Amino acid sequence: MSIKHICVLGGSGFVGQQLIARLVKAGYMVRVLTRQRECHRDLLVLPTVEVIEADVYNPVALQMYLRGQDAVINLVGILNERRDNGQGFARAHVDLTRLVIDACRHCHILRLLHMSALHANARTGTSYYLRSKGEAEELLRAAPDLHITCFRPSVIFGPADRFFNNFALLLRLSPGVVPLACANTRFAPIYIGDVVSAFEQSLRNPHTYGQCYDLCGPQVYTLKQLLQYTARQLGIHRRIVALGKTPSWLLANLFQYMPLFRPITRDNFRSLQVDSICSQPFPAIFKIMPRSLEEIVPTYLGVANARQRNCHLQQRARREGSSLPP
Numbered sequence: 001m002s003i004k005h006i007c008v009l010g011g012s013g014f015v016g017q018q019l020i021a022r023l024v025k026a027g028y029m030v031r032v033l034t035r036q037r038e039c040h041r042d043l044l045v046l047p048t049v050e051v052i053e054a055d056v057y058n059p060v061a062l063q064m065y066l067r068g069q070d071a072v073i074n075l076v077g078i079l080n081e082r083r084d085n086g087q088g089f090a091r092a093h094v095d096l097t098r099l100v101i102d103a104c105r106h107c108h109i110l111r112l113l114h115m116s117a118l119h120a121n122a123r124t125g126t127s128y129y130l131r132s133k134g135e136a137e138e139l140l141r142a143a144p145d146l147h148i149t150c151f152r153p154s155v156i157f158g159p160a161d162r163f164f165n166n167f168a169l170l171l172r173l174s175p176g177v178v179p180l181a182c183a184n185t186r187f188a189p190i191y192i193g194d195v196v197s198a199f200e201q202s203l204r205n206p207h208t209y210g211q212c213y214d215l216c217g218p219q220v221y222t223l224k225q226l227l228q229y230t231a232r233q234l235g236i237h238r239r240i241v242a243l244g245k246t247p248s249w250l251l252a253n254l255f256q257y258m259p260l261f262r263p264i265t266r267d268n269f270r271s272l273q274v275d276s277i278c279s280q281p282f283p284a285i286f287k288i289m290p291r292s293l294e295e296i297v298p299t300y301l302g303v304a305n306a307r308q309r310n311c312h313l314q315q316r317a318r319r320e321g322s323s324l325p326p
């Protein structure tokens with residue numbers, strides 16, 4: 001079936017904004033459901049985008065707003081929850097996925113794209129984040145009547161990302177020495193432009209139905225190397241001290257209840273016990289040559305781009321208190 005109207009949940013965030021811009025450019029009509037419409041005026045100015053304030057956990061409201069759509073993209077995800085008991089993750093990742101599947105069936109929408117995370121697994125996931133993402137994947141696998149494609153990226157970088165921009169903030173706030181938790185955990189950061197290309201390409205490709213794709217960038221780095229790289233980009237010198245496991249856990253506990261800036265939480269610490277790297281190359285079905293961070297990061301994090309960076313950080317700070325993605 002042809003796809004023209006797409007409803008996006010979680011479309012106001014870092015990934016959503018880039019994806020929606022791409023979908024608009026490709027000629028799709030996009031409906032974004034958000035909890036706070038007034039916070040996302042930047043989406044309102046895009047042509048062919050309607051932003052609707054909705055309680056996505058209300059099945060009746062969800063069905064009402066999905067009616068008439070040809071496809072749904074669910075990007076909703078949280079990195080932290082208020083209490084460290086898994087309930088916030090379960091609601092945003094598992095309960096909502098169940099509601100989306102039910103609403104798709106109710107509205108006879110077959111096409112569903114879902115954002116998960118690398119190493120999500122309901123049983124072996126090391127954190128509430130990874131286990132709840134894994135439980136959501138199990139719900140998707142149990143819905144073979146729908147045409148579902150799922151994506152599992154490593155950490156995503158690009159302008160307004162939470163990763164390098166928070167690193168930059170951390171480095172600037174630190175006096176001379178930066179204690180770094182889980183410094184040896186490895187990542188294969190993937191460029192946001194490549195992630196949204198994979199979403200866009202899969203939308204109308206039936207060969208991607210029922211598939212789940214791990215998405216990684218071309219190079220692997222430790223967390224310490226990434227922090228050192230960020231410092232070089234900013235042109236500042238800091239001594240980065242890699243903490244062992246116990247001090248890392250203590251630091252995560254210290255930051256757990258900080259109100260605004262949380263470089264690491266307990267659940268982030270648990271996620272960081274596993275390397276965020278792929279065992280396979282980038283999926284060949286997508287005609288994408290993943291970009292390196294050396295190619296992209298200097299365009300938004302370099303010394304010359306300080307003004308743009310501050311603008312992105314201010315926008316993000318207005319939206320939420322933030323922490324590094326696991």
Ligand SMILES: NC(=O)c1ccc[n+]([C@@H]2O[C@H](COP(=O)([O-])OP(=O)(O)OC[C@H]3O[C@@H](n4cnc5c(N)ncnc54)[C@H](OP(=O)(O)O)[C@@H]3O)[C@@H](O)[C@H]2O)c1
Nearest residue numbers: 010012013014015034035075076077092115117155156325
């Ligand atoms: N960024 C990364 O490095 C990365 C890596 C791997 C996987 N992912 C996954 O990719 C997805 C998008 O990530 P992102 O970086 O764009 O995140 P983001 O900037 O925090 O945006 C998340 C979106 O989800 C919605 N949302 C947040 N909490 C919610 C809740 N409790 N209930 C309902 N909606 C909620 C928000 O929409 P409103 O505020 O408008 O309602 C927001 O637009 C997530 O599922 C994330 O787990 C991200």
